[in-house]
Amino acid sequence: MTHRAPYRADVVGSLLRPSTVKKARLDYAAGTISATGLRQAEDEAIGPVVQRQAEAGFKVATDGELRRAWWHLDFWESLEGLDVVDAESGIAFQGVSTRPKTMRLTGPIAFPSDHPFLADFAALKDDAIAVGLEPKITIPSPTVLDFRLDNERIDHDAYADRDAMIDDLVQAYRDALASLYASGARYIQLDDTAWGYLCSDVELEKARARGIITDGIAERYAILINRVLEGRPSDLTVTTHVCRGNFRSTWISSGGYEPVAEQLLGGTDYDGYFLEYDSDRAGGFEPLRFLPQGDKRVVLGLITSKSGELEPREAVIARIDEAARYAPLDQLALSSQCGFASTEEGNLLTEDEQWRKLESVVSIADEVWPD
Secondary structure: OOOOOOOOEOOOOOOOOOHHHHHHHHHHHHOOOOHHHHHHHHHHHHHHHHHHHHHHOOOEEOOOOOOOOEOOHHHHOOOEEEEEEEOOOOOEOOOOEOOOEEEEEEEEEEOOOOOHHHHHHHHHHHHHHHOOOEEOEEEEOHHHHHHHOOHHHEOOOOOOOHHHHHHHHHHHHHHHHHHHHHOOOOEEEEEEOHHHHOOOHHHHHHHHHOOOOOOOHHHHHHHHHHHHHOOOOOOOEEEEEEOOOOEOOEOOOOOOOOOOHHHHHHHOOOOEEEEEOOOHHHOOOHHHHHOOOOOOEEEEEEEOOOOOOOOOHHHHHHHHHHHOOOOOHHHEEEEEOOOOOOEOOOOOOOHHHHHHHHHHHHHHHHHHOOO
16 A cells, blocks of 8 residues: 555645746747747646656656646546636636636537547656656546536537536546546546535535535535446546635635535545645544545645645644544545646745645655655
8 A cells, every 4th residue: 555646645736837838828829939839848847847746755746737727627628518718707716716717518528539638648657757756647527517517508409407418428537537548547636626615505505506406416426426437447546636726825615524525535436535634624634534444545635735834844743643533544645735736827835835845745744654
């Protein structure tokens, strides 16, 4: 168990965009460089980012999602049947909103054989293997699409209603996992805000206003996830990261995991769960009691990605010890609470602060789990 994903010290996914990538994206939008020029700038930035993860002591690396503008929309807009369109307003965080973009379902949903994430993973794999790390790719969970998709943005010529799209959605994700596996991926993470929103009465009320039926929704989402994961290869690790919102160091939802812990930890077939525990908004560790004994792991997000202030080492270790009262220490691990740049704008800290945080994750994990 020691040397398998999710690792004792793990990386959630996104990293702050280097200045070279930010400039290249602006130049591409202005038409002064080509798509080839943009990709070259991304390639030149991702190699050093992977190398830096190796130097920090990780066994795993992501590409920092440096090629993406959004953690979720970039994946969905390249699926068949889904378009990213302008919205009346952005997603409201605490005191700030994202750019006004949303999804429109024109259907039928399918995963295309030329989805750009396949080429992105192939490039990451080469960089990661070169420095002895396991490449990890992150994609948005299908539950997020269901939870965030407004009824009015479903083309009823394609699907009679929301439930009618589920079979195609499941198959699209099964095809995505199979295609990534065929490309060499053995560690895939499904990023998921839906489970975090299900812990919030405020967000549940907003969902009902959008036409989402919330009665029994946790059970329904567990079934959806398990259908996607059913029959996956035994050497493919699939984890999830449960997020409460991460944009410009702000957040959306509050509430402990108790309302969904039994369905999420005990009822889904994930190999690991990245859970945010960097603030009181996440509640206590008691819901970890629903983690089944065995090989599954909970990766404790105790190091916040929302500020540059470094957490006291002793305080983090004390919180790990507290969590171990409810789940075996051998089934726990450590990471940052979320990525550092779920969108290209990034959180409000410096790259140096980001790397100090990540180095702290490895250092603390090595002390707690010296094997």
